[in-house]
Amino acid sequence: MRFRLQTINNICGRLGIINEIERLPTFQMETPNLLFYTNGGCIPHLTHDVILMLTSDVLPLQIPLDNIYHATEAIIKLDVSVNTFIGLPEYLSFCTLQDPTTTVKQGYHKENVATIWSKHGKQFITKARHMELMESLKPDMYISLCDGDTNINSSKKRILNSARTTNEAFRYCYDQHVSSPTLCKKALIAPIEGGYDLTTRELCAKYLSNFPVVGYLIDGLYSDGASVHKIPFHSVEKIIDHTLKYIPVERLRIIQGAWEPQSILKMIKLGVDLFDTSFPCLNAENGCALVFNFNVENLFSENVQLVNLYHSKNENNIWKKELNNKNEYKSNSCVSNRDNKLNENNKISDGVQFKNNVNDEQNNTSKKNFVSPYSISLYDTKYFDDFTPIIENCLCLTCRKHTKAYVHHLLITKELLGMVLLMIHNLHHYMEFFRYIREHLRRNIGKCD
């Protein structure tokens, strides 16, 4: 795999191209762009024939090891690649470690292993095991084993441990990578840890910059995948900016998770190239449709506002203030169904009691409360008789063919098609958002240089 930087634009961000994938010679993707979040190897709710109604593009899939782990036994025994196993051989695969939309259980550490939570419960992955798995899965891109269990509240000791484990694992994985005939043709991505500690970030970045990898993943920024969109950008800005200073400019930079679109813009400005679709997926999972307007001039200016098409400008600001003031909002965070199931498993296997309830009613209430400035909740009864599309003029299948009243009805009656329609719209909207970002960057290359 090759990443080529086309422009470096200190004011707006950078444009790049990913191509020369060993397995997919015709694949080409421009950055900034998206990895498509998968769970169990599928884009949630979308079968391949429906994906084709969304886009004919060859999609890059983000395949977290924890949510596909249960299938590795079959993948190894059948001796097929992960792409072949999941029935999507023509798509690009990027194997990561933790599902970016769920909560990483904190405090499960062992020397030199990473703890992941699969369908069958807790799994300890050693670096050797990790490389065996990658050798079997044969993803086009993958990260070395890492311990990303840090967030803004992590102690210095935890941060140092996470950094040490990750860097040591990288060293091992790198040696294995270059000496494996299978893996040396794949792209190894180096995870950079260091939590919210600038010094550790710097040390990790400097260390990893010595190795000729295709790119880097800035990891260890959050634990709760469902509330990443509530992390204010200013709290991560310095960390990202500082980390990026110490890695070679011409290499790919990746950040995972459901960051709010406004933060995504700022990360692009700092020079991040690849993100994922956690945000549109989590919104759909909670019955929300993305309705923010990205079609604005000066997308990368300091005071740009991505306005919710359903709010007037004033309402939008008031809403934001309310959001910042509401502390209970944090504790009332939404957890995806998978997460609940995991917790249920844990309760049984470990006897550990987790805060999140599997209670359906509570889950439903939290769904109704999941409203961001970027979306509308189609659980809202005001859409009961609204026979207009989610966004007028939106070209996605959902907006071309279905109304808010119908999606509302599907959610209220718990029909599966509701999620399908929301996923189609949200992914379409988010892909268009990124398309606009790239166009904007292209248009403004001259101006900003």
Next chain:
Amino acid sequence: MTQLTKSSLKFTLISECNVSNARTGVMNLTHYNVETPVFMPVGTQGTLKGILPDQLEQIDCQIILANAYHLGVRPGPDLLKKAGGLHKFMNWNRALLTDSGGFQMVSLLKLAKITEKGVKFKSPYGADDCMLTPEESIRIQNAIGADIIMQLDDVIATNITGSRVEESTFRTSRWLDRCLVAHERPHDQAIFPIVQGAIDERLRLISTQLHMEKDVKGYALGGLSGGESKNIFWKMVLLSSKILPKEKPRYVMGVGFALDIVICCALGIDMFDCVFPTRTARFGCALIPSGQINLKLNKYKFDFQPIDNECKCSTCKRYTRAYLHSIIPMQAVACHLLTIHNLYFQISLMRSIRESIKRNMFPQFVKEFISKVYSHRPVSKWVTEALKAVNINLEVV
């Protein structure tokens, strides 16, 4: 010419089997021309279990069933009227049939009380008592606007005997009259009466005859998929289909197993519906010519073949048993993939039946089909007998 005025249902026979009672034809309905025999998948609440209308068209699904009882509660007839009918609400441009809700009253609501006026029940979504009368059922179905609507019938459990059966049979006919009076859209919605009479030959015959006197475009046979013995089931079907007019379509309600469909086609039935293919998909089961396989079973963990090597559906073209096994029941995608496969299976079966009748090969088709289903066991007595009654003799090679 008056015949040129648009009719809610025009049924044209294309071909008849020269051995059995099987026939193939086309039903011209308000929204679509449906080829018979046809299987109608059940989309209870105005959606077919996670499948897009576009996907249904791709697998050549021509008509689906919706439920007046469920839609009457949510989103309600007023909203559906405002939306311009269910076709527009769910964006389905082909044919629709709505069930009247009588069956749901009995199957879902144990507390339902049936009187001459209608069915009184407790709403599952509120504390109020509701009353579903024949008039109200038709009002809801007129608002939904399906191509074919069903009368409200007095449904009883199959194990009931005695005077209640008689009451239900005659009440169903009285309710039919009330439904016909209440029906406001006869020009674009065809209403079907429902033959009742449980497993009483005399009552079934009376019910069929009473309904034949009415000005309707087709007939349904009700109360026949509730677990009665197959030996009785096929006799009840044949009893009605033998005397029903040839030029109108016949619909056996709630029948969806491939074997039952093939036998009923031989007996002269044109339309079927059942939740089975979609429900079994949600339980991780896939239909194959010899029956069904449960993909949750561990033996499929390392099985890297499609569900059915011969199947041309989008699921079988791309996904394997091992992968499906790995995502059941965590991922909704597993359910969608199995639903598509199972619907494709049913629709292909119906196409094969129609083709074999057109080519005058239906008896051969039946024999091949039966030999696949019964490859490892002797053919059931009722199958042999039912087919024999319509001149298909399985014993003669």
